[in-house]
Amino acid sequence: MRLDPIAAPSLRRQIGLPALALLATIAVAMMLALIAGANPLATLGLIAKGAVGSKFAALETLNRATPLIFTGLAVAVAFRAKLWNIGAEAQLYAGAIVAVLLGTGALSAPMVLPVSALVAMLAGALVLLGPVMLKTRLGVDEVVTTLLLNFVMLLFVSYLLEGPMKDPAGMGWPKSAALIKEARLPRIVEGLRLHWGFALALISALLVWVIQTRTTLGFEMRAVGQNREAARFAGMPVNAVLVKTALLSGGLAALAGWSEVAGLKGHLSSDLSPGFGYTGIIVAMLALLHPLGVVATALFVAAIFVGSDSMSRAAGVPTYIADMLLATALLFMVLALMLTRYRVVWK
Amino acid sequence: MTDPRDVVMRLDRITKRFGALTAIDAISLTLRRGDVVALLGENGAGKTTLMNILFGHYVADDGRVEVFGQPLPPGNPRAALAAGVGMVHQHFTLADNLTVLDNIRLGTESLFARGTSHAAARARVERLSRDFGLAVHPDARVGSLTVGERQRVEILKALYRDARILILDEPTAVLTPQEAEALFATLRRAIAQGLSILFISHKLHEVMAIADRCVVLRHGKVVGEVATAETSGAELAAMMVGGEIALPEARPATAGAVLMRLDGVTTPDKGAAPGLKRVTLDLRAGEIVGLAGVSGNGQAALADLISGLIVPASGQITLGAPPARWSPREAIRQGIARIPEDRHKTGTIADFTLTENAVLEGYWQPGFSKAGLMDWRAAEGFAEGIIAAYDVRCPGPGARIRLLSGGNMQKLILGRVLEPGPKIILANQPVRGLDVGAIAYVQSRLIAARDGGAAVLLISEDLDEIMGLADVIHVMSEGRLSPGFPRGSKTAAELGLWMAGQGFDHAA
Numbered sequence: 001m002r003l004d005p006i007a008a009p010s011l012r013r014q015i016g017l018p019a020l021a022l023l024a025t026i027a028v029a030m031m032l033a034l035i036a037g038a039n040p041l042a043t044l045g046l047i048a049k050g051a052v053g054s055k056f057a058a059l060e061t062l063n064r065a066t067p068l069i070f071t072g073l074a075v076a077v078a079f080r081a082k083l084w085n086i087g088a089e090a091q092l093y094a095g096a097i098v099a100v101l102l103g104t105g106a107l108s109a110p111m112v113l114p115v116s117a118l119v120a121m122l123a124g125a126l127v128l129l130g131p132v133m134l135k136t137r138l139g140v141d142e143v144v145t146t147l148l149l150n151f152v153m154l155l156f157v158s159y160l161l162e163g164p165m166k167d168p169a170g171m172g173w174p175k176s177a178a179l180i181k182e183a184r185l186p187r188i189v190e191g192l193r194l195h196w197g198f199a200l201a202l203i204s205a206l207l208v209w210v211i212q213t214r215t216t217l218g219f220e221m222r223a224v225g226q227n228r229e230a231a232r233f234a235g236m237p238v239n240a241v242l243v244k245t246a247l248l249s250g251g252l253a254a255l256a257g258w259s260e261v262a263g264l265k266g267h268l269s270s271d272l273s274p275g276f277g278y279t280g281i282i283v284a285m286l287a288l289l290h291p292l293g294v295v296a297t298a299l300f301v302a303a304i305f306v307g308s309d310s311m312s313r314a315a316g317v318p319t320y321i322a323d324m325l326l327a328t329a330l331l332f333m334v335l336a337l338m339l340t341r342y343r344v345v346w347k
Numbered sequence: 348m349t350d351p352r353d354v355v356m357r358l359d360r361i362t363k364r365f366g367a368l369t370a371i372d373a374i375s376l377t378l379r380r381g382d383v384v385a386l387l388g389e390n391g392a393g394k395t396t397l398m399n400i401l402f403g404h405y406v407a408d409d410g411r412v413e414v415f416g417q418p419l420p421p422g423n424p425r426a427a428l429a430a431g432v433g434m435v436h437q438h439f440t441l442a443d444n445l446t447v448l449d450n451i452r453l454g455t456e457s458l459f460a461r462g463t464s465h466a467a468a469r470a471r472v473e474r475l476s477r478d479f480g481l482a483v484h485p486d487a488r489v490g491s492l493t494v495g496e497r498q499r500v501e502i503l504k505a506l507y508r509d510a511r512i513l514i515l516d517e518p519t520a521v522l523t524p525q526e527a528e529a530l531f532a533t534l535r536r537a538i539a540q541g542l543s544i545l546f547i548s549h550k551l552h553e554v555m556a557i558a559d560r561c562v563v564l565r566h567g568k569v570v571g572e573v574a575t576a577e578t579s580g581a582e583l584a585a586m587m588v589g590g591e592i593a594l595p596e597a598r599p600a601t602a603g604a605v606l607m608r609l610d611g612v613t614t615p616d617k618g619a620a621p622g623l624k625r626v627t628l629d630l631r632a633g634e635i636v637g638l639a640g641v642s643g644n645g646q647a648a649l650a651d652l653i654s655g656l657i658v659p660a661s662g663q664i665t666l667g668a669p670p671a672r673w674s675p676r677e678a679i680r681q682g683i684a685r686i687p688e689d690r691h692k693t694g695t696i697a698d699f700t701l702t703e704n705a706v707l708e709g710y711w712q713p714g715f716s717k718a719g720l721m722d723w724r725a726a727e728g729f730a731e732g733i734i735a736a737y738d739v740r741c742p743g744p745g746a747r748i749r750l751l752s753g754g755n756m757q758k759l760i761l762g763r764v765l766e767p768g769p770k771i772i773l774a775n776q777p778v779r780g781l782d783v784g785a786i787a788y789v790q791s792r793l794i795a796a797r798d799g800g801a802a803v804l805l806i807s808e809d810l811d812e813i814m815g816l817a818d819v820i821h822v823m824s825e826g827r828l829s830p831g832f833p834r835g836s837k838t839a840a841e842l843g844l845w846m847a848g849q850g851f852d853h854a855a
Contacts, residue, residue: 216720223707235708
């Protein structure tokens with residue numbers, strides 16, 4: 001078997017293969033349902049209904065998509081520059097910690113929301129800055145450092161919640177005190193359970209897109225990602241670009257944690273994120289690292305999670321089907337993307 | 348000579364296309380026992396493509412190869428080896444960390460074979476190296492060998508595998524004239540032992556020296572097949588270039604002020620590649636300085652230094668304006684046009700458009716961006732200007748540059764660096780791998796820039812190119828720079844001695 005590169009893939013190939021990947025994912029989903037002893041079509045229907053079948057369900061999906069858009073953007077920005085940030089989870093918690101630190105009375109309205117958002121971004125950026133400095137100065141692999149920092153950060157959060165940040169009125173539960181009302185993100189429409197974090201995520205996606213396509217920094221980030229040697233030769237400050245990329249990426253990931261605390265939960269607990277940082281990698285990869293695509297894939301991934309939860313209650317198929325679906329979707333999509341650019345020659 | 352039993356290899360109407368480009372077109376060729384056939388052609392004529400088909404790296408679209416009367420299955424390097432075809436590539440395929448003996452045995456013995464005889468293999472290598480005059484120590488680590496010795500290992504490797512046909516791809520490109528002479532002695536011994544040799548080159552005098560017959564390729568077609576005894580270098584040259592393109596005639600220039608000076612510059616070695624050793628060099632307005640030398644003797648370090656990629660460990664760079672921290676960006680600011688050696692890896696970004704590549708090093712300048720925002724319309728206008736003025740054949744400024752041929756890619760780079768009107772031009776192997784037309788174009792642009800008052804530094808491994816274009820020639824050997832020799836004051840053989848490292852001890 002050999003792979004022959006295709007110079008200019010046809011539009012049919014570019015659209016057809018990803019569509020095929022989606023169909024294959026659905027086929028696998030139906031097979032899984034069958035194995036679990038449920039009606040495959042009914043299971044799919046229940047997932048769809050659970051995700052977008054009612055106003056409540058749809059809003060739940062949008063809420064779930066919010067942190068995924070942020071972490072997806074964080075990963076997309078970094079990966080575009082071939083900076084392998086696997087640590088969005090840690091940066092997310094850095095943002096969440098700041099939301100609690102500044103949101104429980106340290107600041108008051110109207111300063112509290114904008115200031116805590118900015119400080120949260122700064123905190124997330126700083127968490128990623130360490131690994132990136134190690135990479136640019138000493139050549140330490142950032143995959144290892146960012147990944148391991150996730151566990152360090154999770155333990156640090158546990159320490160905070162058992163110690164200095166523990167809610168005295170929490171009946172012994174490891175959670176922080178609740179945010180004051182002024183530090184909470186208001187709902188977009190009164191009465192609907194959707195907070196301004198979602199709008200902020202959409203605006204962020206748009207901003208990232210503008211940065212990547214319209215600014216010199218975006219041009220540098222893409223050049224550094226595509227061919228570091230050529231970027232260096234052309235006079236681009238490669239290390240400075242990587243640092244700026246890290247600041248943006250870490251800041252975006254921090255907003256995920258900040259908006260979960262300030263918009264949804266109202267306090268910090270160590271189960272704040274069910275792996276949003278890692279799922280962000282899937283979201284970004286499915287979107288081909290395109291910032292606007294991230295919004296679409298984050299919605300898709302959120303719908304599968306929310307829909308599977310609801311389907312599981314109704315049909316008795318375990319919710320793990322959601323994880324398996326995402327994994328197969330990612331595998332098929334990666335395969336489809338490879339096949340758009342290469343022709344397989346058997347011999 | 349016409350006995351068909353003597354035929355060891357026959358190529359029959361081989362054709363290979365890459366997209367719209369027909370790289371080689373219905374090439375037929377016959378090689379007999381004891382024959383030395385030279386495949387002659389300019390860069391891009393299709394020589395290397397043909398060899399890669401022969402050796403199974405590419406699959407031909409049409410035609411067939413027969414070795415000793417048996418058809419060779421396409422796309423299978425092992426089949427070529429088994430049939431007795433040995434290839435010595437332009438770029439060696441040796442493992443630096445293994446010994447000569449291990450490199451030769453590598454791939455010839457099964458991983459699971461029991462009790463392979465080390466002693467027998469060793470005896471065989473020693474016998475081969477004696478018989479063919481290939482002096483190299485079997486236990487030496489390949490990484491410690493010179494380029495000439497490494498080539499001997501490659502030839503030994505082929506002989507060890509019982510090759511009856513040797514294919515040598517540009518074997519002298521990395522050798523000094525003296526080393527090349529030793530190689531020819533080996534090849535003559537091989538012929539005497541009944542081997543056949545296919546010798547690929549674009550150097551006429553070598554072809555005249557070693558080959559019996561000569562097959563000339565141009566644009567992928569055989570344009571002539573002649574016995575070397577019945578032809579002349581001039582006739583071959585005319586065949587090669589088709590007489591239609593005259594290489595630019597360099598007129599003696601009148602040198603002006605020194606625009607850039609390196610004063611006793613030393614840079615650290617980079618692995619096996621030597622750094623600069625107290626190099627002093629003047630680049631003057633209106634003068635082409637040619638830098639000759641065998642590849643890997645410090646040219647890369649000099650190019651990196653002038654490009655801004657490395658800084659001197661000691662010594663000084665003097666420019667019109669005193670440089671700030673030396674960097675690629677600073678080199679661009681100082682008006683140095685840099686044509687890199689590797690246009691694919693260093694000069695361009697393959698998946699970027701022509702527009703993006705056109706502003707790759709100038710995007711930060713006021714014309715192309717304001718307050719951090721790109722002005723893509725201006726960038727596209729700049730790219731369109733280059734496409735028109737430098738005759739870049741492409742679908743348009745929005746096309747990805749990976750779709751372009753090497754020549755067109757080089758023209759875009761040329762436009763990118765020459766359009767701003769540079770004072771100093773660094774051209775590192777500017778015509779390597781280009782077709783004749785593109786070569787003439789690039790060279791005439793360099794000459795025009797020189798005539799316009801720019802200082803040009805031309806780095807090339809092709810001595811003919813240097814001697815044809817340069818007003819002053821320096822030779823590099825192991826990081827040292829020879830004095831400058833004015834145009835025509837040294838013969839190729841004399842320069843060859845400098846390339847081999849002689850003369851430096853006496854030089855001031």
